[in-house]
Amino acid sequence: MTYMKQAKQVIPVRQTFAVRGILFLGVLLLVFLVMHPREGFASAKEGMTLWLNTLLPTLLPFMILTGILIHTGGIEKLLTPLAPVFRFLLGVDVYGGYVFLLGMLCGYPMGAKLASDLYEAGKISRSEAHYLTTFCNHASPAFVITYLGQHCLKGTVPVSRLFISLLSADFICMLFFRFRIYPKTKTSISTGREHNKPPHIRRVNICEENIRKKDIRKENIHKENIRGLNIREEKKETSAAAVSVGGILDVSIMNGFETITRLGGYILLFSVLAGCVRYYWPFPLFYQYLLLGFMEITTGLSLIAASGLPGRFCAVLSVTAVASGGFCILAQTRSVLNQELSLLPYLASKCISAGLAGMIYLVLSEIV
Numbered sequence: 001m002t003y004m005k006q007a008k009q010v011i012p013v014r015q016t017f018a019v020r021g022i023l024f025l026g027v028l029l030l031v032f033l034v035m036h037p038r039e040g041f042a043s044a045k046e047g048m049t050l051w052l053n054t055l056l057p058t059l060l061p062f063m064i065l066t067g068i069l070i071h072t073g074g075i076e077k078l079l080t081p082l083a084p085v086f087r088f089l090l091g092v093d094v095y096g097g098y099v100f101l102l103g104m105l106c107g108y109p110m111g112a113k114l115a116s117d118l119y120e121a122g123k124i125s126r127s128e129a130h131y132l133t134t135f136c137n138h139a140s141p142a143f144v145i146t147y148l149g150q151h152c153l154k155g156t157v158p159v160s161r162l163f164i165s166l167l168s169a170d171f172i173c174m175l176f177f178r179f180r181i182y183p184k185t186k187t188s189i190s191t192g193r194e195h196n197k198p199p200h201i202r203r204v205n206i207c208e209e210n211i212r213k214k215d216i217r218k219e220n221i222h223k224e225n226i227r228g229l230n231i232r233e234e235k236k237e238t239s240a241a242a243v244s245v246g247g248i249l250d251v252s253i254m255n256g257f258e259t260i261t262r263l264g265g266y267i268l269l270f271s272v273l274a275g276c277v278r279y280y281w282p283f284p285l286f287y288q289y290l291l292l293g294f295m296e297i298t299t300g301l302s303l304i305a306a307s308g309l310p311g312r313f314c315a316v317l318s319v320t321a322v323a324s325g326g327f328c329i330l331a332q333t334r335s336v337l338n339q340e341l342s343l344l345p346y347l348a349s350k351c352i353s354a355g356l357a358g359m360i361y362l363v364l365s366e367i368v
Contacts, residue, residue, distance in 0.1 A: 025273070032276040039275050047271025050298055051264040058140070060260045062106050066114060067252030069098075070121050091178050092132065095123045099136045107140025108329045112346065113259060113336040120338055129341055131182045134349035135174035137333060138166065139297075139322050147298070148322055152305040157315050161364050165319050169356035173349050181345070262335050270296040270328035278303075293321040296328040312365060316358050323357035324350050 033040040069075045079086075079094040086097030095118050103111025112133050119129040139148075144166065149159045274296050281288045289307045293300035304317050325333075330350075334343050 029269070029272050029276060032279070033272065036279060039279055040272055043272045043275025044268055046275075046299065047267045047296075048264070050271075051267050055263060055267070056260060058142075059106055059110060059263075060256050062102060062110060063113065063256035063259055064252050066102065066117065067255050068248060070117055070123070071248045071252065075123075090174065092128065093124075096128060096132055099132045103132075103136035103138065105140060107138070107143055108325055109137055109263070109333045109336050111136030111138070112333045116336055116338045116341060119341065126340065127182050129338075130345040131177055133333070133337075133341075133346040134177045135170045137325070137329075137346060138170055138353075139325075144322065148301060148318060152301045152318060153315055154305075156311060161361065162319060164364060165357045165361040166323055168360050169323055169353045172356055173353045176352070177345070177349060259336055263332050266328060266331045266335060267296070270331070271299060274299050290317070293317055294324060294326050297321050297324075297326040300326065315365075316361055319361045320354045320358040324354035 069078075075098045076094055079097055082097060083094050086092050086094060086100070090096060090100060092100070099111055099114040099118065102114055115124070115129045115132040115136065118124045119126060124132070141163075144162055145159055149155065149157065149162055274292055277292060277295070278288065281291075285307065286309070289300070289304050289309070293304050300321055301318055304314055304321070307314065309317070330343075330347065333346055337343065337346075
Protein backbone atom coordinates (compact mmCIF):
# COMPACT_ATOMS: atom_id res chain seq x y z
CA MET A 1 0.00 0.00 0.00
CA THR A 2 2.81 2.38 0.85
CA TYR A 3 4.48 1.73 -2.50
CA MET A 4 1.24 2.40 -4.40
CA LYS A 5 0.74 5.70 -2.56
CA GLN A 6 4.32 6.75 -3.38
CA ALA A 7 3.81 5.82 -7.04
CA LYS A 8 0.64 7.89 -7.23
CA GLN A 9 2.52 10.83 -5.75
CA VAL A 10 5.51 10.50 -8.09
CA ILE A 11 3.53 10.46 -11.34
CA PRO A 12 1.85 13.87 -10.86
CA VAL A 13 5.21 15.36 -9.82
CA ARG A 14 6.83 14.14 -13.05
CA GLN A 15 3.94 15.47 -15.08
CA THR A 16 4.19 18.81 -13.25
CA PHE A 17 7.90 19.12 -14.09
CA ALA A 18 7.20 18.32 -17.74
CA VAL A 19 4.37 20.86 -17.92
CA ARG A 20 6.51 23.50 -16.25
CA GLY A 21 9.36 22.83 -18.67
CA ILE A 22 7.08 23.15 -21.68
CA LEU A 23 5.51 26.29 -20.20
CA PHE A 24 8.94 27.85 -19.65
CA LEU A 25 10.05 27.12 -23.21
CA GLY A 26 6.76 28.40 -24.59
CA VAL A 27 7.04 31.70 -22.72
CA LEU A 28 10.72 32.03 -23.70
CA LEU A 29 9.99 31.51 -27.40
CA LEU A 30 6.98 33.84 -27.28
CA VAL A 31 9.07 36.62 -25.71
CA PHE A 32 11.79 36.02 -28.30
CA LEU A 33 9.30 36.29 -31.20
CA VAL A 34 7.75 39.46 -29.79
CA MET A 35 11.03 41.18 -28.91
CA HIS A 36 12.98 40.09 -31.98
CA PRO A 37 10.51 39.42 -34.81
CA ARG A 38 13.13 39.58 -37.56
CA GLU A 39 15.34 36.87 -36.05
CA GLY A 40 12.30 34.80 -35.13
CA PHE A 41 10.88 35.03 -38.63
CA ALA A 42 14.21 34.02 -40.18
CA SER A 43 14.50 30.98 -37.88
CA ALA A 44 10.91 29.88 -38.51
CA LYS A 45 11.35 30.33 -42.26
CA GLU A 46 14.50 28.23 -42.20
CA GLY A 47 12.71 25.40 -40.39
CA MET A 48 9.66 25.48 -42.67
CA THR A 49 11.88 25.52 -45.76
CA LEU A 50 13.58 22.37 -44.51
CA TRP A 51 10.19 20.73 -43.88
CA LEU A 52 8.63 21.77 -47.19
CA ASN A 53 11.59 21.12 -49.50
CA THR A 54 13.12 18.07 -47.81
CA LEU A 55 10.90 16.16 -45.39
CA LEU A 56 7.56 16.52 -47.18
CA PRO A 57 8.61 15.17 -50.61
CA THR A 58 10.99 12.61 -49.09
CA LEU A 59 8.95 11.01 -46.32
CA LEU A 60 5.27 11.55 -47.14
CA PRO A 61 5.08 9.21 -50.18
CA PHE A 62 6.77 6.43 -48.20
CA MET A 63 4.41 6.96 -45.25
CA ILE A 64 1.32 6.67 -47.44
CA LEU A 65 2.59 3.64 -49.39
CA THR A 66 3.74 1.93 -46.21
CA GLY A 67 0.27 2.33 -44.73
CA ILE A 68 -1.21 0.67 -47.81
CA LEU A 69 1.28 -2.20 -47.66
CA ILE A 70 0.60 -2.79 -43.95
CA HIS A 71 -3.18 -2.88 -44.34
CA THR A 72 -3.10 -5.12 -47.43
CA GLY A 73 -0.40 -7.55 -46.26
CA GLY A 74 1.91 -6.57 -49.10
CA ILE A 75 5.06 -6.44 -46.96
CA GLU A 76 4.96 -10.14 -46.19
CA LYS A 77 4.39 -11.02 -49.85
CA LEU A 78 7.25 -8.86 -51.13
CA LEU A 79 9.96 -9.68 -48.58
CA THR A 80 9.26 -13.32 -47.68
CA PRO A 81 12.11 -14.59 -49.97
CA LEU A 82 14.54 -12.43 -47.93
CA ALA A 83 13.32 -13.67 -44.55
CA PRO A 84 16.33 -15.98 -43.93
CA VAL A 85 18.72 -13.10 -44.63
CA PHE A 86 16.96 -10.76 -42.21
CA ARG A 87 16.74 -13.46 -39.56
CA PHE A 88 20.46 -14.30 -39.82
CA LEU A 89 21.88 -10.77 -40.01
CA LEU A 90 19.44 -8.82 -37.83
CA GLY A 91 17.42 -11.42 -35.92
CA VAL A 92 14.10 -10.12 -37.29
CA ASP A 93 11.39 -11.33 -39.68
CA VAL A 94 10.22 -9.76 -42.95
CA TYR A 95 8.45 -6.92 -41.13
CA GLY A 96 11.60 -6.05 -39.21
CA GLY A 97 13.56 -6.24 -42.46
CA TYR A 98 11.14 -3.80 -44.05
CA VAL A 99 11.64 -1.37 -41.15
CA PHE A 100 15.40 -1.71 -41.56
CA LEU A 101 15.39 -1.07 -45.32
CA LEU A 102 13.00 1.89 -45.28
CA GLY A 103 14.59 3.37 -42.17
CA MET A 104 18.00 3.24 -43.83
CA LEU A 105 16.80 4.77 -47.11
CA CYS A 106 14.39 7.42 -45.82
CA GLY A 107 16.18 8.62 -42.69
CA TYR A 108 14.84 10.08 -39.44
CA PRO A 109 12.24 9.30 -38.09
CA MET A 110 10.93 6.77 -40.61
CA GLY A 111 12.34 3.70 -38.84
CA ALA A 112 10.59 4.51 -35.56
CA LYS A 113 7.36 5.37 -37.42
CA LEU A 114 7.31 2.02 -39.24
CA ALA A 115 8.11 0.05 -36.10
CA SER A 116 5.24 1.79 -34.30
CA ASP A 117 2.80 1.22 -37.18
CA LEU A 118 3.63 -2.49 -37.40
CA TYR A 119 3.24 -2.84 -33.63
CA GLU A 120 -0.17 -1.17 -33.77
CA ALA A 121 -1.17 -3.49 -36.63
CA GLY A 122 -0.15 -6.52 -34.53
CA LYS A 123 2.61 -7.60 -36.93
CA ILE A 124 5.48 -7.40 -34.43
CA SER A 125 5.74 -7.68 -30.65
CA ARG A 126 6.48 -4.85 -28.25
CA SER A 127 10.03 -6.05 -27.55
CA GLU A 128 10.75 -6.34 -31.28
CA ALA A 129 9.46 -2.80 -31.84
CA HIS A 130 11.80 -1.54 -29.11
CA TYR A 131 14.66 -3.53 -30.62
CA LEU A 132 14.05 -2.09 -34.09
CA THR A 133 14.12 1.51 -32.84
CA THR A 134 17.68 0.97 -31.59
CA PHE A 135 19.24 0.64 -35.06
CA CYS A 136 16.62 1.44 -37.75
CA ASN A 137 16.24 5.16 -37.05
CA HIS A 138 19.16 7.09 -38.53
CA ALA A 139 20.14 9.62 -41.16
CA SER A 140 19.43 8.82 -44.80
CA PRO A 141 22.21 8.26 -47.37
CA ALA A 142 21.08 11.35 -49.29
CA PHE A 143 21.46 13.49 -46.17
CA VAL A 144 24.91 12.09 -45.40
CA ILE A 145 26.22 12.43 -48.95
CA THR A 146 24.67 15.75 -49.98
CA TYR A 147 24.21 17.79 -46.83
CA LEU A 148 26.88 16.49 -44.48
CA GLY A 149 29.57 15.51 -47.00
CA GLN A 150 29.22 18.22 -49.65
CA HIS A 151 27.43 21.18 -48.07
CA CYS A 152 28.91 21.13 -44.57
CA LEU A 153 32.28 19.39 -44.94
CA LYS A 154 32.85 20.73 -48.49
CA GLY A 155 33.94 17.32 -49.81
CA THR A 156 37.07 17.30 -47.64
CA VAL A 157 36.10 13.98 -46.02
CA PRO A 158 35.56 10.82 -48.14
CA VAL A 159 31.94 9.75 -48.13
CA SER A 160 33.02 6.16 -47.50
CA ARG A 161 34.62 7.20 -44.20
CA LEU A 162 31.37 8.89 -43.11
CA PHE A 163 29.28 5.84 -43.98
CA ILE A 164 31.67 3.40 -42.32
CA SER A 165 31.66 5.47 -39.13
CA LEU A 166 27.86 5.78 -38.95
CA LEU A 167 26.91 2.28 -40.12
CA SER A 168 29.56 0.55 -38.00
CA ALA A 169 28.28 2.35 -34.91
CA ASP A 170 24.69 1.29 -35.71
CA PHE A 171 25.79 -2.30 -36.35
CA ILE A 172 27.68 -2.56 -33.04
CA CYS A 173 24.70 -1.03 -31.28
CA MET A 174 22.40 -3.57 -32.94
CA LEU A 175 24.57 -6.48 -31.79
CA PHE A 176 24.59 -5.19 -28.22
CA PHE A 177 20.82 -4.80 -27.99
CA ARG A 178 20.17 -8.05 -29.88
CA PHE A 179 22.27 -10.34 -27.72
CA ARG A 180 22.35 -8.50 -24.39
CA ILE A 181 19.09 -6.58 -24.01
CA TYR A 182 16.57 -8.45 -26.22
CA PRO A 183 18.01 -11.98 -26.59
CA LYS A 184 14.59 -13.66 -26.41
CA THR A 185 12.78 -11.47 -28.93
CA LYS A 186 10.57 -13.59 -31.17
CA THR A 187 10.81 -13.09 -34.90
CA SER A 188 8.18 -15.42 -36.33
CA ILE A 189 5.98 -13.91 -39.01
CA SER A 190 2.66 -12.35 -38.00
CA THR A 191 3.06 -13.14 -34.28
CA GLY A 192 2.37 -9.57 -33.22
CA ARG A 193 1.23 -8.89 -29.69
CA GLU A 194 0.54 -12.56 -28.90
CA HIS A 195 4.13 -12.75 -27.56
CA ASN A 196 3.15 -10.45 -24.72
CA LYS A 197 0.18 -12.59 -23.59
CA PRO A 198 0.45 -15.34 -20.94
CA PRO A 199 0.07 -18.98 -22.14
CA HIS A 200 -3.31 -19.53 -20.46
CA ILE A 201 -4.75 -16.47 -22.24
CA ARG A 202 -3.46 -17.75 -25.59
CA ARG A 203 -5.12 -21.15 -24.92
CA VAL A 204 -8.42 -19.44 -24.14
CA ASN A 205 -8.12 -17.42 -27.33
CA ILE A 206 -7.56 -20.61 -29.34
CA CYS A 207 -10.67 -22.23 -27.84
CA GLU A 208 -12.73 -19.15 -28.55
CA GLU A 209 -11.44 -19.09 -32.11
CA ASN A 210 -12.41 -22.75 -32.64
CA ILE A 211 -15.93 -22.10 -31.31
CA ARG A 212 -16.20 -19.07 -33.55
CA LYS A 213 -15.17 -21.12 -36.58
CA LYS A 214 -17.80 -23.78 -35.81
CA ASP A 215 -20.50 -21.13 -35.54
CA ILE A 216 -19.41 -19.66 -38.85
CA ARG A 217 -19.60 -23.08 -40.54
CA LYS A 218 -23.13 -23.60 -39.20
CA GLU A 219 -24.20 -20.23 -40.50
CA ASN A 220 -22.71 -20.96 -43.91
CA ILE A 221 -24.58 -24.27 -44.15
CA HIS A 222 -27.83 -22.53 -43.24
CA LYS A 223 -27.22 -19.81 -45.81
CA GLU A 224 -26.53 -22.33 -48.58
CA ASN A 225 -29.98 -23.82 -48.07
CA ILE A 226 -31.66 -20.51 -48.78
CA ARG A 227 -32.37 -20.08 -52.48
CA GLY A 228 -30.84 -17.04 -54.14
CA LEU A 229 -28.99 -15.87 -51.05
CA ASN A 230 -25.56 -16.53 -52.53
CA ILE A 231 -26.09 -13.99 -55.28
CA ARG A 232 -27.06 -11.26 -52.84
CA GLU A 233 -24.16 -12.14 -50.56
CA GLU A 234 -21.71 -11.84 -53.45
CA LYS A 235 -23.00 -8.38 -54.24
CA LYS A 236 -22.66 -7.32 -50.61
CA GLU A 237 -19.11 -8.69 -50.42
CA THR A 238 -18.17 -6.85 -53.61
CA SER A 239 -19.47 -3.52 -52.32
CA ALA A 240 -17.81 -4.11 -48.92
CA ALA A 241 -14.50 -4.86 -50.63
CA ALA A 242 -14.77 -1.61 -52.60
CA VAL A 243 -15.49 0.32 -49.41
CA SER A 244 -12.56 -1.36 -47.62
CA VAL A 245 -10.17 -0.45 -50.45
CA GLY A 246 -11.31 3.16 -50.30
CA GLY A 247 -10.99 3.08 -46.52
CA ILE A 248 -7.43 1.77 -46.71
CA LEU A 249 -6.41 4.59 -49.06
CA ASP A 250 -8.13 7.26 -46.97
CA VAL A 251 -6.65 6.03 -43.69
CA SER A 252 -3.15 5.71 -45.18
CA ILE A 253 -3.25 9.21 -46.69
CA MET A 254 -4.65 10.88 -43.58
CA ASN A 255 -2.18 9.09 -41.28
CA GLY A 256 0.70 10.15 -43.53
CA PHE A 257 -0.35 13.81 -43.54
CA GLU A 258 -1.00 13.80 -39.80
CA THR A 259 2.49 12.45 -39.10
CA ILE A 260 4.33 14.75 -41.51
CA THR A 261 2.43 17.79 -40.17
CA ARG A 262 3.39 16.86 -36.62
CA LEU A 263 7.05 16.59 -37.66
CA GLY A 264 6.81 20.02 -39.29
CA GLY A 265 5.57 21.50 -36.03
CA TYR A 266 8.53 20.07 -34.10
CA ILE A 267 11.00 21.36 -36.70
CA LEU A 268 9.41 24.81 -36.53
CA LEU A 269 9.63 24.99 -32.73
CA PHE A 270 13.21 23.72 -32.56
CA SER A 271 14.29 26.09 -35.35
CA VAL A 272 12.89 29.06 -33.39
CA LEU A 273 14.54 27.69 -30.23
CA ALA A 274 17.87 27.47 -32.09
CA GLY A 275 17.46 31.08 -33.18
CA CYS A 276 16.73 32.07 -29.59
CA VAL A 277 19.85 30.27 -28.36
CA ARG A 278 21.99 31.96 -31.03
CA TYR A 279 20.70 35.37 -29.99
CA TYR A 280 20.82 35.08 -26.19
CA TRP A 281 23.61 32.53 -25.54
CA PRO A 282 26.15 34.29 -23.27
CA PHE A 283 28.91 31.67 -23.42
CA PRO A 284 31.78 31.27 -25.93
CA LEU A 285 30.91 30.32 -29.50
CA PHE A 286 32.36 26.81 -29.15
CA TYR A 287 29.73 25.81 -26.58
CA GLN A 288 27.04 27.47 -28.66
CA TYR A 289 28.00 25.40 -31.68
CA LEU A 290 28.16 22.28 -29.54
CA LEU A 291 24.66 22.82 -28.17
CA LEU A 292 23.11 23.79 -31.50
CA GLY A 293 24.71 20.82 -33.23
CA PHE A 294 22.83 18.47 -30.92
CA MET A 295 19.62 20.49 -30.79
CA GLU A 296 18.60 20.45 -34.47
CA ILE A 297 21.20 18.74 -36.63
CA THR A 298 20.41 20.45 -39.95
CA THR A 299 20.91 23.97 -38.59
CA GLY A 300 23.59 22.80 -36.17
CA LEU A 301 25.73 21.22 -38.87
CA SER A 302 25.74 24.46 -40.86
CA LEU A 303 26.86 26.41 -37.79
CA ILE A 304 29.60 23.88 -37.00
CA ALA A 305 30.84 24.13 -40.59
CA ALA A 306 30.99 27.95 -40.32
CA SER A 307 32.52 27.95 -36.84
CA GLY A 308 36.14 28.10 -37.98
CA LEU A 309 37.09 25.05 -35.89
CA PRO A 310 39.88 22.77 -37.17
CA GLY A 311 38.69 20.54 -39.98
CA ARG A 312 39.22 17.26 -38.19
CA PHE A 313 37.47 18.42 -35.02
CA CYS A 314 34.62 19.85 -37.08
CA ALA A 315 34.18 16.50 -38.86
CA VAL A 316 34.14 14.56 -35.57
CA LEU A 317 31.50 16.87 -34.10
CA SER A 318 29.40 16.61 -37.26
CA VAL A 319 29.53 12.81 -37.40
CA THR A 320 28.69 12.57 -33.71
CA ALA A 321 25.75 14.95 -34.09
CA VAL A 322 24.35 13.04 -37.08
CA ALA A 323 24.67 9.72 -35.25
CA SER A 324 22.83 11.12 -32.21
CA GLY A 325 20.01 12.68 -34.21
CA GLY A 326 19.73 15.59 -31.79
CA PHE A 327 16.92 16.75 -29.52
CA CYS A 328 14.61 17.65 -32.40
CA ILE A 329 14.75 14.11 -33.82
CA LEU A 330 14.24 12.78 -30.29
CA ALA A 331 11.02 14.79 -30.00
CA GLN A 332 9.92 13.70 -33.49
CA THR A 333 10.57 10.06 -32.62
CA ARG A 334 8.51 10.35 -29.45
CA SER A 335 5.67 11.88 -31.46
CA VAL A 336 5.50 8.99 -33.96
CA LEU A 337 5.86 6.19 -31.39
CA ASN A 338 2.84 4.42 -29.97
CA GLN A 339 2.10 5.39 -26.36
CA GLU A 340 2.73 1.78 -25.30
CA LEU A 341 6.29 1.97 -26.62
CA SER A 342 9.08 3.45 -24.53
CA LEU A 343 11.56 6.02 -25.79
CA LEU A 344 14.36 4.80 -23.51
CA PRO A 345 15.74 2.05 -25.84
CA TYR A 346 16.03 4.58 -28.66
CA LEU A 347 17.61 7.21 -26.41
CA ALA A 348 20.14 4.75 -25.00
CA SER A 349 21.04 3.46 -28.45
CA LYS A 350 21.61 6.98 -29.79
CA CYS A 351 23.92 7.89 -26.93
CA ILE A 352 25.95 4.72 -27.57
CA SER A 353 25.91 5.18 -31.34
CA ALA A 354 27.02 8.82 -31.14
CA GLY A 355 30.04 7.96 -29.01
CA LEU A 356 30.98 4.99 -31.18
CA ALA A 357 30.63 6.97 -34.44
CA GLY A 358 32.95 9.70 -33.18
CA MET A 359 35.58 7.20 -32.00
CA ILE A 360 35.38 5.13 -35.20
CA TYR A 361 35.83 8.26 -37.29
CA LEU A 362 38.91 9.26 -35.28
CA VAL A 363 40.41 5.79 -35.77
CA LEU A 364 39.70 5.82 -39.49
CA SER A 365 41.16 9.32 -39.90
CA GLU A 366 44.40 8.04 -38.31
CA ILE A 367 44.56 4.89 -40.43
CA VAL A 368 43.52 6.27 -43.81
